Amino acid sequence: MSKVFGTKPNTKLLLPLAVSAALISTGPAVAQTLEEVIVVATKREQGVMDVPLAITALSGNFIEETNLNDVKDLIAYTPGVSGNSQDSYIDAVSIRGVRTQDFGVGGDPSSAFFKNDLYEGRNGSAVTSLFDVERAEILRGPQGFLFGRNSIGGAFSVHTRKAEIGSNDAFIDFDFGQREHAVFEGAVNIPVSDNFAMRLAGYSSHEEGFAKNVFSGNDEIDHSKKAIRWSTRYESDALSIDTVVDWEDRKQSGSMYRAIDSGDIWDALDGYIVDDTTVNGNNQQIDSDLEGGDADIGDLLTIGVFVEYDLGFATLNSNTGYKDHDYYYSEDYDGTSLNINNFQFEQSGQYFQQELRLTSTGDGPLNWYTGVSYYDEDLDAEFNAIGSEDLMCQYYLNYYAETYGYEFYSGCSDYYTDFYPSSDGNLVETGMLKGKYTGWAAYVNLDYQVTDELMASVGVRYTKDDKDFGILVPEPDSYLGPYFTYGFATDEYIEDSKSWSDTTTRFALTWTPNDDAMFFANYTQGFKSGGFGSFWIEDAQGVPPEVAQTGITQADGFRPGTFKPEQMDSYEIGFKTSYLDGAGNFDLTAFMYDYTDAQVIQYVDVGDTFSARVLNAGKTDGMGVEASTTVAISEYTTLYLSMGYLNTDVTGLGDPDLDDGVNESLCSIDVDQEGDGRGCEGSRIFWAPKLTGAAKLDIDVPVDHGTIATSFEVSYEGERGGAWEGNREGIIGSYAVANLRVGYESDNNWYVQAYAENLFNEFTWDGYNANGGIIPSHFFGPMRPRTIGIRTGISWD
Template sequence: MKSSFPKGRSLSATPIRLAVVALVAGMGSAHAQTDTATQNQNAPAQQQSANSTVIPEVVVTATKRSTSLQRTPVAITALNAAALEDAHVQTILDAVNLVPSFQATGQGDHGVITMTLRGIGNDSAKTEYADPEVAMFVDGIYTPRPEGATALLFDLDAIEVLRGPQGTLWGRNSTVGAVNMQTVKPVLGKTSGSAEMGLGDYRRFGARGAFNVPLSDNSAMRVAFVHEQHDGYTDYQTFTAPSLASQRAAWAASGGNPAAFQPLNPNLFVNSGPKYNAQDQTAVRLSFLYQPTPALRWNISYERYADRGTPSMNLLQTPRAGTDLWSTLSDVAPSVRRDVDSVRSRLEYNIDPSMQLTYVAGWSRFDGEGTFDQDGGATIPTSFATGATYQADNTVNAHYTNYSHEVQLQSLGERELDWQLGVYYAAENNAMRFDIPIFNGTQQGTVGWQGSFIQPKETVDSRAAFGQATWNMGAAHLTAGARYTRDERKNIGGNGYTWNYDATVPQVPLSSHIDPRIPGQGYNPSVPSNDGRYTGSKWTGLLRASYDIDLNNMVYASISTGYKSGGLQDGGRPYGDETLRNYEIGSKSTFLGGALRWNNALYYEDFKDFQFSAPVTNPDGSHTLATNNADGAKVYGLESELAARLTPEDRLQLSFAWTHTKLGTLFGGSNDYTLPACSIPGVTTCLDVTGHEMPHAPRFSAQVMYQHVFNLADGAQLTPRISTHYETASWLSVFNLGDGDRQKAYTRTDLGLRYQASKAWWADVFVRNVSNTNVKTSAMNSFGPWMAQYLPPRTVGINAGIEF
């Protein structure tokens, strides 16, 4: 994202005048949460700087070429580095309130972020078993494992959130949208840098920095690093065992043999060490630029990311007497180890002034493991084997490797016909082992069920060719594009191994020290195995017309299609692909000489064969992650954003979204919920969710940000700001099961106060979630009481930094 100060006329901008203009403004489509620009780009620099009420321009890459956001007929929210810093955005979870129709959660055992856009997402898209509907890209490279730059958002030039299908140009799994992150690139001939440090409650400590170093006249290097840590938000409850007489009575009442009785061991419960909901993440990026001639430019970077935090915890929505919400009775110590190495490369060559050839390549490797208390201490054991359920979700190992290659050929400059062509290839090779031990009472007790899912080799092979052209006919523009994608997936050698209740084998929780594939360990392989092969292909396309009413107003209409490949699930069973047709109209408008922007988009999405994934129990008692295709889903809504410079010192931003969702025919099952017996063969429990609302899709949401700059002596500035987010109630699953499965309407407010010294150093004090509002991001009741995961509680901190 690049900023400049385009031409504009200085007009008095009173709140009354702004309101009148807003009421008569037309609809607009491409949205910028940060400051965007007027279209009069040829004004002298002195005139631009004199008009401090003009909102600076934002240049985006949504069409895989650099264009002004206000002239790009795509629904986009663009967040530059300054906006991310002002909002203290560290992860995608922090950015969702800044983007209309955008939701994200960091769920449970894997701690991987899953995203929802315009009411559509997949909460199970945190392993190789399910793909997201919202694709993540870093420097234009698809990132199937959202870690590294996507986890910490460090040293970024911009984040662009593209709403609506982006399959024609962006490709894989961008069914309802895409998020593209642009890292800061090295600059030739310039030595510069910045450093920042921060402290906060929960023993928060953060540090980050970046340094640009010229290596020669035609090469440069940039080094960026970040570290963020804080203690966990979730305290441990102390376990108090019932009397021995009470324990014996409970064991006897369950039919247990008195001779097999064991007293409860309080040491099985965690009361020290790392807490759940803790952060401990570090990343470093080394970037190089080599530009031997004006026509040839090569950017390449290596990034290393390490996570040693802990997962988010399932907490009782109604705490037990004497406890608070942010506490748990846990018998599984939390742990996370995630390491990601990534290489990203972009080579650009201008064949001549009218044509550019680009080669984009990426490679990444993910390695991880973790432990998680799935039952969350939902109930208290009455004996060593009664009154509660012990369940751990343990990622013993996970190894994912992916790489991609894309070649683009496109026109340059202003032409009657703008065009681009491309070919794309991507591959993944994934392996994992995931254990679920479930015991009655405690881990001392008897086996309820336990199993291991071992997938030594799962591959993805995706190939595509695409093209897009725009005919520029004066003020009218007509765009057409198409993409052909072919996907192949293979599961090789994978299987589930289930406890066989062999009385000669000791009943101990499954752990990494036990290999269930070896006979005599107490486990049988599932029949059939997970081996299988899936192939599928699809044409997707785009047809869009836009019209420039004048320099400051544009309207557009588009029809686009999205596609997400089908695949394989446990047992080698295939599921079908998912398709979407999106209809959209909108416009973009600039008023008051560039001081006001108000942009909106109106859309209707028609899904076919929507993929629903969830963990289920089969009739034979085995557990699997199943994916089924719903008949479809209907989604429509309106998105709007307003950005205004009320005066040279006052900035206001307002966005809202109205969304309506309706699920098609689907009988859904999930082990996370208590559901009735299912009449469908092969499914134990399920619920008819036909016509239900989609999860994470509030009917209405709004965000307001206001800040004022106080100019102090010696050129210093003091800037207070307030940001408030409101949304109506929303469901947390497709089951729509009442208050426990619902986040009620809420408001969350963040405050900040920034001091900017005249000599490039600054300090920023912030309070996030001022009212300490508890906001649920997921829910479950499979262990009896309703439980949920939550956004962070109130946090307070200070950051200070210097630029040089």
């Protein structure tokens, strides 16, 4: 493993990888021709090896065989992509280091999720289960020219199986494993007439918890999900109409955290809190009171209508979508057995989208597509931060006590002579948010065949986003008042409206010297609109209210805080080829980008307390390489390999803006202050590993009346974490997860399979948050342990 990925060897994986290497070196010159995945990334059906883009395409069979659960599981097999987590949030997903860093609702995701070309939305609504899938396309880099919505980091695009006229295929799959793991998936295609068909697909999944909570003795991180999809298709000579109604109910745990009981942030907490701060259990366990409960509950409904009409000179496509969702989330964010900070979030929203697109169908040297898109989103959300009043008093009063030489305080009543606790002893701070977001875009892309081998492309897109936003912060029912989360209270919604627009361009060259090779070079501009902060307000000069100010109205001159758009210039060169007479394919992409004004949430000093703000963080220079290959080593053996390398350099993080009395620096350590290489200027993006990789070895051996099918899979991520300052206590080490599957597939279309996922019981955390103040730094996750199970199913044609 160390020779492949450059990290500490995992001796458990050496034998399977050595076998893979031996098979490659001894394979025949001609094995079997690979079946290529057909994609529509460029608005035309093409084999994935003919698309001049950095794209990973995974077939429905690959997704089924690898037992991927939801859309974020695609991350494991995509080079340059990381940040899977076990909740319905997408703010940890990183494509080439570009990540959504705001868990509020006033901005937009940096990585967009689409299903059947319809935008899936934001935290709580974008993550859906993978079932009855035709293929998934993961595109890296800015994608504003390929979808109705802008996507500055990249895009996940899942296509479910359509209803098929004339077919009556069907299948049923069952999956049973440890911890009461039980999954059902099935679908049936119904040919109603010569030009109309329907397809029904259903899915359910259940599993009990696996993360030991030493505080309660319970096993956390469980789930129970169910979904159903109804699709139809109508065809005539020139017209086709597809419809989809997709509903999913998700009930699962919120993220689980373990506080890091070392480092400066923890030492401050331990020094100021009088209560016992011990984090019990080992470093792979949870010690959480879950005072506010834990939940990740979503009810998602999507309706789509897709019309295609052949005009002769061009094809007209109309994509219409409507999504309604309700989402509730709760977690114990502090990661300790103390009632420091419990986070609750409730969201409901409706989203309408319409895209019209014309794609040329001529045989001449010029091909083109052009389109317009529109969206309308209504959103309501509520945040609650809940924590013990006494613990708040202990931390912040003792912070000042130490500063000014006073005696330490054991609680609120030890300092406030007239203190009276709330009914449950908690400070509950609430923020109520509403958003009305609309936008439209127009784009055109031209491809000109300069010679038989050389094609030049140019694209232009105009984007305009309008946002109406309001924030209401009721005064807490606590003696302490608004202090910790918001630091202010309002008597009414504080509202504002803003618009952001931009024109972006794309230039590309594609050279195809022969039928087996392609070279491409792309320059693409990326844009992500600005937005409103979910946790602060400010006046026209950017100055926040006084600490604990209450009764604020619109007439006081305050407005919701805002942040600027993000911009990117992305450069790519790539190479794709087939080899071994079609038995293998290989693609390689090298990239670099200039990424400015990244929207990053951070707690900043506003005088007597801290405020959560979304800052525009300097400039990131990124570069890297991504590669993958699939090769049929022999008649019975196929190998998939992928790897990604990312190097980033971030500047402009340590420059505070003191004009309004607010220190908006993202960094707390100067460049040379520590003398150990830590510092902000020139630091790398800490949440994205430098190395990612994956491998899948399939060996299918024919036997009487069937096939013995064996699959060995490995996914790898390098070291990550540590915050901008490189905090060593927050580093998550590199890891590799292996899965093994062995089964029998009958010629009569039934199969049975035994599997061990996370075969060697590898442990890691999904991610790390630095935090500060009363909230300690913590890891979140953890990874699902080894799971042994059995799958079986049958299909009909």
